[in-house]
Amino acid sequence: MADLTTNFAGGIKCPNPFWLASAPPTNCGEQIMRAFDAGWGGAVWKTIGEPITNVSSRYSSVDWAGQRMMGLNNIELISDRPIEVNLLEIAEVKRLYPKHAVIASLMVESKREVWHEMVKRAEGAGSDGLELNFGCPHGMSERGMGSAVGQVPEYAQMITEWVKEVARTPVLVKLTPNISDIRVVARAAKRAKADGLSAINTINSITGIDLDTFEPRPNVGGKSSHGGYCGPAVKPIALNMVQQVNSDYVDGPPIPMSGIGGVSNWRDAAEFILMGCGTVQVCTAAMHYGYRIVEDMIDGLSNWMDEKGFVTIEDFRGKSLTKVTEWKHLNLNYKIVAQIDEALCIGCQLCHIACWDGAHQCIHVDRVTGSVDGHVEVHAKPREMGRERIAVTPIPKLDAPKVHVGTHATSLERIPRVDETECVGCNLCSLVCPVDHCITMVERPSGLAPETWAERTNALVDRAG
Amino acid sequence: MDTGFVVDPDVAARFPDLHPPLGKRAAVVEANRCLNCFDAPCMSACPTHIDVPQFIKKIASGNVPGSAKTILEANVLGASCSRVCPVEVLCEGSCVMHGKSERPIEIGRLQRFAMETFYDAGGKLPLRRREERQQRMACLGAGPSSLACAAELRQLGFQVTVIDRRALPGGLNTYGVAEYKLRTADSLREVEMIRGLGVKFEVRDIDAAGLEELEREFDVVFLGVGLGAMHRLDVEGSTSAGVIDALEFIEGYKTGARLTVAPRVVVVGAGNTAIDAACAAKRLGAETVTILYRRQRANISAFDFEYEHALREGVKFLWTALPVGLRETEDGIALACLEVAPDEAGLLVPLEGSEFTIECDVVIPAIGQSPLVDLLSQARGVSMEWGRVVIDRATGQTTNPKYFAGGDCVNGGREVVDAIADGKRAALGIAAVLAGNEVANG
Numbered sequence: 001m002a003d004l005t006t007n008f009a010g011g012i013k014c015p016n017p018f019w020l021a022s023a024p025p026t027n028c029g030e031q032i033m034r035a036f037d038a039g040w041g042g043a044v045w046k047t048i049g050e051p052i053t054n055v056s057s058r059y060s061s062v063d064w065a066g067q068r069m070m071g072l073n074n075i076e077l078i079s080d081r082p083i084e085v086n087l088l089e090i091a092e093v094k095r096l097y098p099k100h101a102v103i104a105s106l107m108v109e110s111k112r113e114v115w116h117e118m119v120k121r122a123e124g125a126g127s128d129g130l131e132l133n134f135g136c137p138h139g140m141s142e143r144g145m146g147s148a149v150g151q152v153p154e155y156a157q158m159i160t161e162w163v164k165e166v167a168r169t170p171v172l173v174k175l176t177p178n179i180s181d182i183r184v185v186a187r188a189a190k191r192a193k194a195d196g197l198s199a200i201n202t203i204n205s206i207t208g209i210d211l212d213t214f215e216p217r218p219n220v221g222g223k224s225s226h227g228g229y230c231g232p233a234v235k236p237i238a239l240n241m242v243q244q245v246n247s248d249y250v251d252g253p254p255i256p257m258s259g260i261g262g263v264s265n266w267r268d269a270a271e272f273i274l275m276g277c278g279t280v281q282v283c284t285a286a287m288h289y290g291y292r293i294v295e296d297m298i299d300g301l302s303n304w305m306d307e308k309g310f311v312t313i314e315d316f317r318g319k320s321l322t323k324v325t326e327w328k329h330l331n332l333n334y335k336i337v338a339q340i341d342e343a344l345c346i347g348c349q350l351c352h353i354a355c356w357d358g359a360h361q362c363i364h365v366d367r368v369t370g371s372v373d374g375h376v377e378v379h380a381k382p383r384e385m386g387r388e389r390i391a392v393t394p395i396p397k398l399d400a401p402k403v404h405v406g407t408h409a410t411s412l413e414r415i416p417r418v419d420e421t422e423c424v425g426c427n428l429c430s431l432v433c434p435v436d437h438c439i440t441m442v443e444r445p446s447g448l449a450p451e452t453w454a455e456r457t458n459a460l461v462d463r464a465g
Numbered sequence: 466m467d468t469g470f471v472v473d474p475d476v477a478a479r480f481p482d483l484h485p486p487l488g489k490r491a492a493v494v495e496a497n498r499c500l501n502c503f504d505a506p507c508m509s510a511c512p513t514h515i516d517v518p519q520f521i522k523k524i525a526s527g528n529v530p531g532s533a534k535t536i537l538e539a540n541v542l543g544a545s546c547s548r549v550c551p552v553e554v555l556c557e558g559s560c561v562m563h564g565k566s567e568r569p570i571e572i573g574r575l576q577r578f579a580m581e582t583f584y585d586a587g588g589k590l591p592l593r594r595r596e597e598r599q600q601r602m603a604c605l606g607a608g609p610s611s612l613a614c615a616a617e618l619r620q621l622g623f624q625v626t627v628i629d630r631r632a633l634p635g636g637l638n639t640y641g642v643a644e645y646k647l648r649t650a651d652s653l654r655e656v657e658m659i660r661g662l663g664v665k666f667e668v669r670d671i672d673a674a675g676l677e678e679l680e681r682e683f684d685v686v687f688l689g690v691g692l693g694a695m696h697r698l699d700v701e702g703s704t705s706a707g708v709i710d711a712l713e714f715i716e717g718y719k720t721g722a723r724l725t726v727a728p729r730v731v732v733v734g735a736g737n738t739a740i741d742a743a744c745a746a747k748r749l750g751a752e753t754v755t756i757l758y759r760r761q762r763a764n765i766s767a768f769d770f771e772y773e774h775a776l777r778e779g780v781k782f783l784w785t786a787l788p789v790g791l792r793e794t795e796d797g798i799a800l801a802c803l804e805v806a807p808d809e810a811g812l813l814v815p816l817e818g819s820e821f822t823i824e825c826d827v828v829i830p831a832i833g834q835s836p837l838v839d840l841l842s843q844a845r846g847v848s849m850e851w852g853r854v855v856i857d858r859a860t861g862q863t864t865n866p867k868y869f870a871g872g873d874c875v876n877g878g879r880e881v882v883d884a885i886a887d888g889k890r891a892a893l894g895i896a897a898v899l900a901g902n903e904v905a906n907g
């Protein structure tokens with residue numbers, strides 16, 4: 001049986017690596033206790049600081065192909081509740097849920113004494129760790145906080161140092177992605193002796209515009225403001241940034257990472273852990289479906305770990321980091337080509353048009369018989385195909401029914417053919433094909449020894465030298 | 466658009482839509498399921514080759530007016546087709562989703578959504594071509610084939626007149642389709658849209674002399690006259706007042722002339738029209754409706770889904786039964802029948818001692834329509850074969866270059882969409898032939 005218990009960043013213990021990120025789902029103690037009852041291992045409190053005033057509306061989203069909230073955008077600020085109320089509730093939650101992790105997310109004025117005071121009060125309330133919100137991309141940054149700090153490595157380092165002067169619990173720095181190289185702030189945190197990192201916060205965004213009023217969303221009395229983007233759409237961006245930071249050895253080896261950004265299920269979580277994260281944090285998915293989603297996250301991850309023979313999170317954490325390299329170290333002589341399983345093909349010809357217009361013009365609809373490979377010139381298009389043909393409604397009595405021959409789902413004339421000699425192995429067709437496992441990419445050994453770009457250019461340099 | 470036609474409210478209540486319409490959200494969800502195939506098989510399967518993925522993706526993007534235009538560009542009667550087409554054997558039957566063991570895309574209902582949104586917003590189609598051409602075209606018959614031909618000819622700039630002997634245009638779409646599939650008012654709405662393009666409609670009964678007149682008046686005559694009267698039940702006593710042919714029966718309730726039916730109904734024949742009539746009888750209040758058919762279930766010409774539908778409506782089927790005589794009795798009709806079976810040569814022969822009688826009130830023969838040979842044989846130089854007008858398949862031209870033809874009078878009776886495809890093809894054929902002549906004479 002998989003053991004999901006987690007000990008993160010030098011002492012934050014929790015029953016599993018699934019935390020709720022600092023956001024509306026962690027607004028108050030009552031919510032967090034319900035979340036713990038549902039199964040969440042930890043919660044990062046909605047960022048605590050001098051109470052703010054929010055606007056309405058606050059959110060907007062991007063729907064995709066009939067699905068809601070592929071991406072979510074918000075212009076909300078930090079907690080609008082008094083600091084003392086939040087701290088009292090932290091104490092209450094910790095008293096009732098001593099085994100769960102409660103992290104206090106903090107954001108206050110950039111003054112040493114103010115930070116010292118805030119840290120002491122949060123720890124006094126019983127929080128298991130602190131998360132410094134250097135990421136909030138809107139509103140707070142205009143007041144010199146949030147990403148205004150996170151975008152300047154010197155500020156980030158300075159404030160982290162202030163916090164570390166008094167903190168007794170682990171200190172996590174939450175990174176903003178709104179910066180050209182996320183590693184520079186991670187390095188600043190390492191120099192300031194932070195105990196861990198959280199990444200990523202939301203990405204600057206404008207999700208869309210109302211085409212009747214010309215007002216972008218979310219609409220606040222006819223005006224909008226850029227917000228922070230999150231949800232499934234940002235996962236690939238987050239995963240990349242996490243990989244960059246977790247593979248970076250400048251200013252010391254990587255430090256513990258809590259992965260955030262589009263985590264919606266156990267698969268996403270497994271991916272972030274494979275990329276080196278010790279815990280993951282979830283916001284949009286919980287806002288979309290509620291705390292109950294954690295049940296499948298725990299169950300699914302446990303089952304997957306059992307299947308793979310992993311007992312603890314540490315058994316697979318970071319396993320994929322070594323499988324990411326720079327482009328120049330990829331083997332230029334590795335060759336794959338697309339192969340269509342004719343028995344599965346449904347004849348939609350999306351692969352054909354994708355390769356034709358969007359790739360390398362080597363999937364042809366010119367099949368006459370059987371599977372054939374070779375140049376297109378060899379094959380004539382079957383006569384009378386497609387819309388030129390006069391079609392009539394088949395009448396049961398008069399017209400022979402279309403008999404289905406063989407095991408194939410579709411008639412041969414609609415099944416495209418890959419010209420392997422021209423295929424560059426880009427994957428596009430296999431990505432657009434709507435049938436699982438219908439197009440597979442198969443290796444065609446080039447017969448050449450592996451060679452990378454680095455090796456090739458070094459060889460040139462050697463020869464020149 | 467007010468077509469001035471009101472169906473009897475009681476009949477309307479008894480014939481609600483067979484399939485509920487798609488709401489806007491449901492339409493978008495369904496549209497998003499479409500894979501957007503390249504050279505889509507649904508488009509090839511549609512006799513009018515509507516660009517199905519294109520109109521569906523326009524629904525998904527919220528461009529419903531554009532979606533409607535895409536449909537109408539290919540098929541000017543897209544609204545009635547969306548309701549009457551046997552999509553199970555056409556577009557939806559060819560959907561690649563079948564290959565994935567998934568439900569096909571609901572193309573028919575999506576098309577109906579686009580069409581109804583279009584008509585609800587006023588239903589105006591702009592003219593494609595602004596320059597007028599002076600040639601005058603007559604489309605004989607105001608059914609789907611002629612309407613499609615007329616609309617396309619008008620779009621090409623010609624002066625077009627549709628001529629029919631009946632008061633309301635639309636042919637079978639107006640008079641002959643089950644009300645729960647296509648309402649008369651919806652058919653007339655489409656006619657109005659075509660009228661809006663500048664097509665003229667004339668009520669005129671055409672005979673041999675009339676045809677000669679047309680030849681003088683018009684440059685080209687398109688024959689879209691459909692079929693003639695229904696075959697009569699060829700048995701003794703079939704002139705009884707209790708015998709009413711299926712099309713007359715359907716037209717009766719659709720136009721308000723018939724509001725009820727007697728309790729016991731027998732329908733003879735098992736084609737799609739027989740099923741429409743049987744289901745209508747059921748909805749008009751008949752207690753028992755029995756379809757008599759001389760062969761087996763496997764031999765019927767109705768589509769499978771029509772047969773299933775009839776079963777759901779409570780229609781009974783009596784196989785291998787042949788009516789041989791009909792007698793009026795005190796409380797109705799006694800229909801004498803024989804049980805028949807095919808012999809070695811496939812001919813149906815009565816089984817000995819199999820006579821039986823069915824007591825009923827109404828007998829509705831639905832055993833096909835006869836061709837309009839009387840009229841068509843008057844069109845000079847127009848060859849016919851087996852009661853059908855002979856045409857060049859690609860252009861619709863008959864053996865008399867002045868005459869073109871399409872629809873049921875050419876194919877012997879197929880679907881509305883086949884008639885529309887014929888009509889449109891003929892319009893393009895007419896334009897191509899005229900252009901060829903101009904080049905030749907020029």
Ligand SMILES: Cc1cc2nc3c(=O)[nH]c(=O)nc-3n(C[C@H](O)[C@H](O)[C@H](O)COP(=O)(O)O)c2cc1C
Nearest residue numbers: 233236237354357358359360425426427428429431
């Ligand atoms: C396969 C691929 C190759 C690309 N190559 C280039 C490139 O050579 N130069 C460039 O400026 N952008 C390149 N882009 C980025 C695109 O121009 C574009 O900025 C990006 O894909 C975002 O737009 P999208 O969300 O519509 O895809 C490439 C994108 C793709 C998908």
Ligand code: SF4
Nearest residue numbers: 355423424426427429
């Ligand atoms: S892998 Fe790329 S190049 Fe090869 S067939 Fe597919 S789309 Fe074309």
Ligand code: SF4
Nearest residue numbers: 345346348349351433
């Ligand atoms: S995309 Fe897949 S299913 Fe569609 S034609 Fe190509 S191989 Fe067949």
